[in-house]
Amino acid sequence: MRAATRSSSDLRRPDTTPRPGLLGRVGGWGTDHRRLVFGLWLAAIVVLGAFAPSVFSSLAGAGWQANGSESVAVRELAQEHFGGNSSAAVQIVVHSNSSTVSESSMQAVFTQIGRELGSDPRFGEIVTPQAGRTISRDGHTGILIAGANASTDEMVTAVDDHKSPLTTLSRSGIEVYPTGASALWADFNKANHDAMITAELFSWPVTLAIMVLAFGSLVAAGLPLLLTIAGLVASAGGLVLLNHITPISVWAMNFAMMFALALGIDYALFIVSRFRDALTQRGDRRQAVVDTMDTAGKAVVLSGLTVLVSLSAVLLVPAPAVRTMAVGIMLAVVFVLLATLTLLPTVLGALGPRVNAVSLPYAKKQEHRSPVFHRWGSLLHEHPWPFAVVSLGILVLLALPVFGLKVAMPSISVVPEDAPVRQGYALVQQQFGPGAPGALQIISPAAEAQAAATTASSSPGIAMVTPPQPARDGSGYALMQAIPTVDPSNAQMGSILDTLRNRLPADALVGGAPAENLDLQTALDDYLPVIVGVILIMGFLLLLVAMQAPLIALMGTVVSLLSTGAAFGVAKLIFQDGHGASLLGFTPQGFLDGWGPVFFFPMIFAIAMDYTVFLLATAKEHYEKSGDPHTAQIDGMAHSGRVIFAAAAVMVAVFFSFALADPLPPKEMGIILGVAVLLDAVLIRLILLPVLLRLTGHAGWWSPAWLRRVLPSISFAHN
The missing domain is CATH 3.30.70 (Alpha-Beta Plaits)
Structure with a gap:
């Protein structure tokens, strides 16, 4: 019998290193094939970036309607059977203090207006001023009506195209103002776009400063911004292409710019921070990328899914503008998420230790495990009840005003006072009565x-x-x-x-235009409970899958409602009651803009769940390693507290920059979201949720055996 022999390879100790998960393998593959990843992303940015510059001029300007409503049916009938004399028709108001409509100087202006608009097939029948209808009693004001022979989106573009030639007809004491719903959206979209760009330009340097302080390295601080820019450029081009298939509201890009910037930096903060820690522990850049993606990468994916699920609930509302705003943000989030999960780890793998390059002498290069937040977590663990009562009391107190919140579609006051549509609107009211602009x-x-x-x-x-x-x-x-x-x-x-x-x-x-606004408001009010219910259920299920713990999933979902309620309570005090209106530079309308609850609730809830996932994923990682809820709570805070704090600071800076906007809707959006992030990060993620982890102990992480068999196995620990 031949003796068995063993090679040296047979005597090797079995490899106990766990096999990387899917995200870890993707990160490792990207590190090994960085040229291919860089090439694919460069190609995508070049191709999609070629369309990006036209994003604001290409996207749709209208869509604020409730599809299937009575008012939309009237508009379609008027457009088909009455020469386009619908709510989308354009009214050109001509006024003179010295001349009457019947005089030759005024008639010449009306002839020029008719010639200007008559050459454009988007306009239907041109109706000159009619005595007793569109000529004022004193004869000094007349309204020419240009019917709508195109969609509402095309009519907004048509007003944009002809506004300058029309307003230049104002001369020799004769004033010319395009007005009506199409003109209103044209002027408002321009004012809103200008305000968004101004706010973005202000927020970028503030964001970079916060990032430098958070990382202590210019290279590490710049990575999240560069990755977010890549995602935004790609999403802008994607929206332009998507607009060729179905009209996408220009508001989609406005919201997407702000939201994706804040969220992209949030994700990159978590990934870069974790990579630096893994690099210190492992010493090998490839393994550091794998470890990072197997832990922080999972949290980012779950956070991104929560954001997408929350925003997808808005698609239930039968309003094109509202739906496409959600689509725009979702598309931007998808691109930012893809960049975070593929391009960012590849860049980190290429940089390795150079991620800490250009460190600032006055900015301390922190460890991933923060001693400050470790002490804070310990303090919460030793004295949970006082902190729980105070934070909960503040949130409930701020949320109480929400029960008196009123919502309505925006008034003409959201348009700048010097906008032609607002000047024409005021003139029509002065000459024809307060209700004349809203027939x-x-x-x-x-x-x-x-x-x-x-x-x-x-x-x-x-x-x-x-x-x-x-x-x-x-x-x-x-x-x-x-x-x-x-x-x-x-x-x-x-x-x-x-x-x-x-x-x-x-x-x-x-x-008519007022009826369309009211029908849309009714639809928004009707769908709000459905949207809230869908978001809460889906948020709970995602947390349940991620955390494998019913009680923690329930706590994470419920506490996210607190910051949402408090944010809308503050919004009621500011925008409805007018507290601080003079400081913020606006005149209160007496209500919150109608789309606010339907649209801002998913955004606030998505951000709140974003922080929830980061905190709970870190705590779960340490619970899996130690089996001790005390360690999970304190170390979870020590390892995620600084990232949550820095991410919240960035988001607050981005959102509050929109408080500087002149139009009211961007101001509402910035303040509501900024307050929500501030309250959520400080009172919930850094106080209330850790306290709840402390109070529930092992029970919080418990899961019945049947549920563990049903749920997919997700682990955040990486040894």
Whole structure:
């Protein structure tokens, strides 16, 4: 019998190093094939970046409507059968203190306006000023109506294209102002875009300063900014391409710029911070990348999924502008997430120890495990109840005003005072009455038109009704305009519209710009509970999958509601009640803009869950290693506290920079999100949630055996 022999390889000790997970393998592969990764990203940025510069001029400017509503049906009927005299039609207001509409100087201006707009196929029938309808009583003001022969988005672009030639017709004491819903969105989108760019330019240097202080190295501080820029450029080009398939609101990029900047830096902070620690421990750059992606990478993926799920709930709202804003942010988050998971680890692998290059002499190069936050975690562990009561009390107190919150679609005051549409709006009100800029349109069968006109004339809140105008195409419809007695943004408009609709014959439909706003607000209010419910359920399920612990998943979801409620409570005090309005430089409307709760709630909740995932993932990693909830709570805080604090500082700086904007909606967005991040990071992630981990102990991390069998196995520990 031949003796068995063993080679030296058979005598080797078995490799006990755990096999890297999927993200770790992706990070290691990127480090090994960095030229390929850099090449693919460079190609993507070059190709998509070629479309990026046209993002603001290419995207849609309208879409603020409730699809399927009565008001949208009226607009479509008016556009099809009445020469485009719908809510999207453009009104050109011409006024002179010295001349009347009938004089040759004014008539010459109207002729030039008709020639300017008549050559553009996007405009429908041109209706010159009519006595008793669109000529003021003193004869010094006339309104030319240019019908809409294109979509609402194309009409906003058409106003942009012709606004300058029209306003230059103002001369020799004659004033020319384009106004109407299409002109309003054109001026408002421009003001909003300018404000966003100004705020971004202000936030970038502040962000870089915070990053330098957080990392103590210019190279480490610059990486998150460069990666975020790459993601934003790619997403901007992607939005332009997507706009060729379906109209995407220009607001999508406005929101995406702000949100993706804050979130991208947040993710990169977590990854870079963890890589520096792993590099110190391992000494090998490739293994450091693998360790980082197997731990912090998982937290980033789960955070990104939470953000995407939260924003996807907004897609339930049947409003194109609201839906595409969510799509824009989601697309930006996807690109930033891809850059964080592929390009960033590859760059880190290429840099290795040089990630700490250009260290500043006055900025201490910190360790990943913060002694300051270790002491803070220990203090919370020793005295949990006082901190829990104080933080919870502050959040509840700030959230109480939310029960008196009122919402409505924005008024003309959101447009700068020197905007042509606002000047024309004020002139129409002065000459024709407070409700004239917001005429309601009634379309009914021609046989019932006179009865509908009579009923509308006697309806409360209606100042006058124009005689029915039969459709010229023989469709059997008739159109009339009902002028309200109040400004379109007045709170009474809702009851005026409801009463009018209830009194009119069943076949009569009521629309117009005020009705479209009110119908949209109704849809937003109706869908808000559904959106909140979907987000809470999906947020809980994602946390449950990630943490494998029902109680912690429930706590993480519930506490995220506290910062959301407190942020909207502060918003009520500021934007509805006007506290601090003079300091912030705005005039309160008496309500919060209608899309605020539907849109800001998912954004706030997504950010709150972002911090929740970072804190709990770090705590779970240490619980898996030690099996001790005390160690998990304190070390979780020691290893994530600085990152959460720095990320929150960056987000607050980015969001609060929008408080400098002149238009009210960007100001609302910046302050609400900034307050939410500040409250969430300080009172919840750095106090309340760690205290709850302390109080629940092992019970917080417990999971029944049947649930562990059902859930996928996710571990954050990496030995």
